[in-house]
Every structure is written in C-alpha cells, then in structure tokens.
Amino acid sequence: MTVELNYQDTGGEGTPLVVVHGLLGSADNWRSHVKQWQALRRVVAVDLRNHGRSPHADGMSYREMAEDLLALLDRLHIDRAHLLGHSMGGKVVISLARLAPERVASLIVADIAPQAYGHGHDAVFAGLRNLERGRPGNRREADELLAEHVEERATRLFLATNLERGENGGLTLRLGLDQIEAGYTDIMQAPAGKGAFEGPTLVLRGGRSHYVPDSALPGLREALPQARLVTLEEAGHWLHAEQPEAFQSAVNDFLAAQA
Incomplete structure (x- = not known):
C-alpha cells in the first residue's frame, strides 16, 4: 500500500523538477537549492516514507518507495517530471525510471550507483x-x-x-x-526494476566520496546508458551541501539542455 507523501511545491509552469532526499534526510535539506531552482521552473521536494513529515509505514524497499513517488505524481497531475535523487533518493528515482520510464523526462542521480552496498550506519x-x-x-x-x-x-x-x-x-x-x-537491508540493495533507463541522465559524484568509484562505472553505464558523468572533485557524499554552487551549475546546465 502506498504512503501519501508530504511535499513542498513551488508552483510554476513547464515540466517540474522533483527532488528526493537521501537516507535520514528530508525535503527541508534542499531549501536553498529549491529557492534557486524555483526562479527557473516548478520544483516539488518530497519527504519519503518514514522521513520528514511523511507518514511512518513498514517497508523500505525501492519498489515501495518508487510507487509512493509515482502516486504523488498522479496526485499532483504531473505526467512527466525531471527527477533528482541523492543517495538513497537516487536509487528511488532510478527505480521509478525503470518501472515507469514514460513518466521521466530526465534523471539526475547524485552520488550513488545502481548497485547494492554494504552496511555502514x-x-x-x-x-x-x-x-x-x-x-x-x-x-x-x-x-x-x-x-x-x-x-x-x-x-x-x-x-x-x-x-x-x-x-x-x-x-x-x-x-x-x-x-x-x-528495512535497512532493503535500503542497501540495488534499485528496483530491471533493464536500462534510456532517457537523458546526469550522474554527479563527489571526488572525495567512496559511493561511486571508477569500478562502479561499468554497471552504471549498463543501467543508465545515456548518463553524463560529472565529478565535483572537492566534494564528498553530501556534494550538494559541500559544493552548492558547482552542484547548482551542473544541474542547471543539464536541465537547460533538455528544454
């Protein structure tokens, strides 16, 4: 059963940008970026289940979280969106892109690869x-x-x-x-769905982060064959907080090319 996610919606015209936080984060973490992006487009920042102001519910699989997000798009009458996800949120948006590619105008994945990870929290x-x-x-x-x-x-x-x-x-x-x-074991798994998402994709990674090493790139290219890879050399895993201007610039340049 899907959860009715809490969200923040700036309103506006055109294809919206939907922002999805990582593990133990929330939409609030993205306020400064949303303020910048809303001058250019509609932005919807969401709280995933068990995070922020969204309801608490059993189940943290990527299929469940992707279905929550898809239900929110339906509720907001959003046919297609640009999806941006950081870390766990990156796996959520990859899952949605695999399960419902027709709903995804483009994909932005921040410092995560479409693979399983070891426990570390x-x-x-x-x-x-x-x-x-x-x-x-x-x-x-x-x-x-x-x-x-x-x-x-x-x-x-x-x-x-x-x-x-x-x-x-x-x-x-x-x-x-x-x-x-x-649900932590499920959180550490690879994204849901099978096959590749063939749409426009930007993958941002931190040069000081261990989440997307060069060894992960073959698997990433297989799942996201159109991916453009950008490394923010001075950033770690929280690259959007550590290098906000470089992060904004990379995202804006990518989205401008999709217009």
Missing part, C-alpha cells in the same frame, strides 16, 4: 537511539548524545535536522526509526 543508528533515550531539552544536549556514537560534527548536524519540539517541550525525532532500521 551502525554508529548513526546508535546515536539516534541514544537521542531517543536521552530526551534532550535543547540542541546542545542533543549534540552531546549523538557525539557518544557519531564522531563527525557535520554528520551530527545533518542528523539533528530530524529533531523537532515535542509536546512536552523537549526535542524528539520525526523519523520512523523503527521502520527504517527494520
């Missing part, structure tokens, strides 16, 4: 569980709880975007953490 989940137990009253306390398991401050700041003020005045997580952890 144990410390992050431990930190988030520590937050749940600790019930912090402010963001300083929340950071201290996260720091018991997550060393990198940038990662802690990113995770803290999932905090909101609860009814009792303390900070609580708005994630469906139980469902995300239960």
Whole structure:
C-alpha cells in the first residue's frame, strides 16, 4: 500500500523538477537549492516514507518507495517530471525510471550507483537511539548524545535536522526509526526494476566520496546508458551541501539542455 507523501511545491509552469532526499534526510535539506531552482521552473521536494513529515509505514524497499513517488505524481497531475535523487533518493528515482520510464523526462542521480552496498550506519543508528533515550531539552544536549556514537560534527548536524519540539517541550525525532532500521537491508540493495533507463541522465559524484568509484562505472553505464558523468572533485557524499554552487551549475546546465 502506498504512503501519501508530504511535499513542498513551488508552483510554476513547464515540466517540474522533483527532488528526493537521501537516507535520514528530508525535503527541508534542499531549501536553498529549491529557492534557486524555483526562479527557473516548478520544483516539488518530497519527504519519503518514514522521513520528514511523511507518514511512518513498514517497508523500505525501492519498489515501495518508487510507487509512493509515482502516486504523488498522479496526485499532483504531473505526467512527466525531471527527477533528482541523492543517495538513497537516487536509487528511488532510478527505480521509478525503470518501472515507469514514460513518466521521466530526465534523471539526475547524485552520488550513488545502481548497485547494492554494504552496511555502514551502525554508529548513526546508535546515536539516534541514544537521542531517543536521552530526551534532550535543547540542541546542545542533543549534540552531546549523538557525539557518544557519531564522531563527525557535520554528520551530527545533518542528523539533528530530524529533531523537532515535542509536546512536552523537549526535542524528539520525526523519523520512523523503527521502520527504517527494520528495512535497512532493503535500503542497501540495488534499485528496483530491471533493464536500462534510456532517457537523458546526469550522474554527479563527489571526488572525495567512496559511493561511486571508477569500478562502479561499468554497471552504471549498463543501467543508465545515456548518463553524463560529472565529478565535483572537492566534494564528498553530501556534494550538494559541500559544493552548492558547482552542484547548482551542473544541474542547471543539464536541465537547460533538455528544454
């Protein structure tokens, strides 16, 4: 059963750009980019199931998440869209492009390859569980709880975007953490669907990221044969946050060529 996703829609004319965040992210992470893009086109930024302000539900397979996104396109009467996905969101948009290619005007995949990955979020989940137990009253306390398991401050700041003020005045997580952890094995799998998406595709990767190494390129080309590969040399996995101007420029140039 599909989930009715929360979304932010700038309105506007033409083929919209639909933006899909990564694991433990949300549409809010893309606000600065959306402000830039909305001057040029309609932008729809979504919260995937168990993330942001979307409902919590069992199941984190890419088919389920792609079907959620397809249902949102139907609800918004969007026949075709440019799809941009980062990390886990990149696998979601690849899945949708395989399952319903007629709905995809172009594909932008940010720092992920269409393959399975090994598990690597144990410390992050431990930190988030520590937050749940600790019930912090402010963001300083929340950071201290996260720091018991997550060393990198940038990662802690990113995770803290999932905090909101609860009814009792303390900070609580708005994630469906139980469902995300239960579905983590599915999240690490390859995108849903089979075969190649033959439409226009841009793949952006961070030069300091390990998610799209050169060894992954043959498989990427097989799944996305029209892909144009751009490497942002000074960026890591969160390339849109680390190199925002270069990221914007690459996306804008690609979308301008689709007009």
